[in-house]
Amino acid sequence: MTTGSRPAWALASAPPASVVWPAALQHVGLGAVTLIVPRVVAEAAGADDAAIANYIALAMIALGVSTLLQAWGRRGIGSGFLLPAAFTAVYLPPALVAAQMGGLGAVAGLTLAAGITQVCLSFLVQRLRPYLPTELAGLVVLMIGLALGLLGLRLMLGFGPGARNPAHGLAAPFATILVIIILAAWGGARWRSLAVLGGLGAGISLHLLGTAVMPQPAPGVALALHAYPWQFPHWPMAMPALPSALLPVVLPGVLVGALACLARASGDILACQRANDAGWKRPDFGSIRAGVLADGLGTALAGVIGVTGTNTYTGSVGLSIASGVMARRVALAVGALWIALGLMPGAPALVLAVPPGVPGAALFFTAAFIVVTGMRIVVQRALDARRSLVVGTAFVIGVSYDAAPQVFAALPDSARMLLTSSLVLGLVVGLLLNAAFRAGAARQRDAQWRPEDGHRALEDFATEAGSAWGARTEVVARLRGAMEEAAGLLAQQAEPGTAVSVIGRFDEFNLDVTLRWRGAALRDRAAPLAGPGDAQGDAQGDAQEGDSEGDGDAMATRLAALLLWHAADRVAESRLPDGRRELRLHYDH
Numbered sequence: 001m002t003t004g005s006r007p008a009w010a011l012a013s014a015p016p017a018s019v020v021w022p023a024a025l026q027h028v029g030l031g032a033v034t035l036i037v038p039r040v041v042a043e044a045a046g047a048d049d050a051a052i053a054n055y056i057a058l059a060m061i062a063l064g065v066s067t068l069l070q071a072w073g074r075r076g077i078g079s080g081f082l083l084p085a086a087f088t089a090v091y092l093p094p095a096l097v098a099a100q101m102g103g104l105g106a107v108a109g110l111t112l113a114a115g116i117t118q119v120c121l122s123f124l125v126q127r128l129r130p131y132l133p134t135e136l137a138g139l140v141v142l143m144i145g146l147a148l149g150l151l152g153l154r155l156m157l158g159f160g161p162g163a164r165n166p167a168h169g170l171a172a173p174f175a176t177i178l179v180i181i182i183l184a185a186w187g188g189a190r191w192r193s194l195a196v197l198g199g200l201g202a203g204i205s206l207h208l209l210g211t212a213v214m215p216q217p218a219p220g221v222a223l224a225l226h227a228y229p230w231q232f233p234h235w236p237m238a239m240p241a242l243p244s245a246l247l248p249v250v251l252p253g254v255l256v257g258a259l260a261c262l263a264r265a266s267g268d269i270l271a272c273q274r275a276n277d278a279g280w281k282r283p284d285f286g287s288i289r290a291g292v293l294a295d296g297l298g299t300a301l302a303g304v305i306g307v308t309g310t311n312t313y314t315g316s317v318g319l320s321i322a323s324g325v326m327a328r329r330v331a332l333a334v335g336a337l338w339i340a341l342g343l344m345p346g347a348p349a350l351v352l353a354v355p356p357g358v359p360g361a362a363l364f365f366t367a368a369f370i371v372v373t374g375m376r377i378v379v380q381r382a383l384d385a386r387r388s389l390v391v392g393t394a395f396v397i398g399v400s401y402d403a404a405p406q407v408f409a410a411l412p413d414s415a416r417m418l419l420t421s422s423l424v425l426g427l428v429v430g431l432l433l434n435a436a437f438r439a440g441a442a443r444q445r446d447a448q449w450r451p452e453d454g455h456r457a458l459e460d461f462a463t464e465a466g467s468a469w470g471a472r473t474e475v476v477a478r479l480r481g482a483m484e485e486a487a488g489l490l491a492q493q494a495e496p497g498t499a500v501s502v503i504g505r506f507d508e509f510n511l512d513v514t515l516r517w518r519g520a521a522l523r524d525r526a527a528p529l530a531g532p533g534d535a536q537g538d539a540q541g542d543a544q545e546g547d548s549e550g551d552g553d554a555m556a557t558r559l560a561a562l563l564l565w566h567a568a569d570r571v572a573e574s575r576l577p578d579g580r581r582e583l584r585l586h587y588d589h
Helices: 017-044 049-072 094-122 136-158 169-186 189-193 196-213 219-227 246-277 285-305 314-323 330-344 345-354 359-381 385-403 405-409 411-416 422-439 455-471 473-493 532-545 548-566
Strands: 085-087 310-312 443-451 500-506 508-516 570-575 582-586
Touching: 017 049, 017 085, 017 094, 017 189, 017 196, 017 314, 017 330, 017 345, 049 085, 049 285, 049 310, 049 330, 049 345, 049 582, 085 548, 094 285, 094 411, 136 169, 136 246, 136 310, 136 314, 136 422, 169 189, 169 196, 169 359, 189 196, 189 385, 196 314, 196 359, 196 455, 246 285, 246 314, 246 359, 246 411, 246 422, 310 532, 314 359, 330 345, 385 405, 385 422, 443 455, 455 473, 455 500, 455 508, 473 508, 473 548, 473 582
Parallel strands: none
Antiparallel strands: 085 310, 443 500, 500 508, 508 582, 570 582
16 A cells, blocks of 8 residues: 555565565456456357367467566667556457457467557557557556446356356456455555455455355366366467458458557556656656567467567556556566466366356456546646547547447447447547547637736636646646746836737647837846845845845845746746847756
8 A cells, every 4th residue: 555645566566476476466367357258259250168178378478578578678679667468348349350260370370460460550659648648558447447436346246248157156256356445444554455366365265265155166177177178278379360351351450450569558557657756747658669669579479489468457456456466576576476377277267166256256346546546647737628529528428338328339340340448438538529629729819918807817828828738737736836926026026008919829749928019128137135244234235224125125026027937937028129029948858
């Protein structure tokens, strides 16, 4: 659990093995629920039990490789955060079609193509920023948290796709969530970091105890003991190959899926940046680009291995925030554990034997932290009516995918191949609305201000422009402060009866405001205040001239000028050819 706003074990910390390996087990247990994706694909391809067990083993190895790539964080590959990989359902519809029409080789070819597509998109992350602004990235995190929470709830209660819990199987999931909440809310510092592991252990133990006293073992245990053979994995199961007949069917889904995975990875890395930096202000796009590249490479290597596509796991982000353990060493341990499990005979059978409601309960717990993180990212931007409409509309339409599935089930196959989840639907709507409103939004705002208008007119200019541009609220607050100080100074320095030109510009990376007026310069007003060595001379002068009110006004004016000069990241004043003065305020964004 975090201490205040700082994690108990930060990214660069070196926690002992007694912290690293239990934390890694928690992430593996949480991510195991996504193994249902390769299992469903293998079944769609007509694989028998032995082939399914081998396919799951290869899938575990792919998760380990992808996790290690993300944790690498060097030479432009990997974000370096504790951000394990998981199998994504974004590629599931085209993967099922490929499995049915071309077998596991076609699935591998599709996954390889998706990974290469995402790798190519990773080099455009910086250029895509205006079309995928921070509030949309926050919306992606929020929707993923909501989707994972609903998935966890379905798995706990035993309803919905992929959930087959009988009534007597509800005890283990509810014991899991109860133990997690007790340890996270009332446990000591050590137990809080192990809350999910404790809950998983309690749920599995209760499930095994229940099966021991039942006349017939639970289906999961029976499958583990009898159905799936205990064997070393063999590779390759099928060489990647994507028949030309499949391209028109699956290619649109691959392109949209790659874009959705890019958005999800960007949102997850953004959440990691915020969680690891209490003073976080703006996204680090170098880290995001490296992380998206590693995510794409992980999917491409999953295709080479022969399994379905992977993506960063938002559930692990929530687990890290909840436990306060964010050390990079844990990510390395998670990758090593997945690879070891994939090479261990019988491991796939044991993982598949865990009732889905148990990791579902842990998923439901961590989803709460993901939702809160997404909301914080969204509200960090100043939103005007346009941006509020983009975020709100995309959220509502995205949620409708799960709230009214019958509507989307009636769509043509080509449309359902593109709109594979609430995340994809919300993202597509958000991107389209953002592009439409961006076309009609001014990147520059001009105004004329006179001293008799008062300082509030300049402050309102800063607020309205910042909201229209979607600038960070922290930057808008600084700009409002600068406008207040500038109004007081210009009322004294500008020539009487003249107007001050105010020009604001924004381009997602920089916010610049320029003030132009006729009159005296402000620079002289920003001369340093008298230091300690001048105090005695000033005191003598005051004694001779008296404690005049004019000296106090001069000091207040100089202080206002100093505040103005420190109210932006860069401040510059110059004289224009026409004789006017110009003050430029620059803010990094």
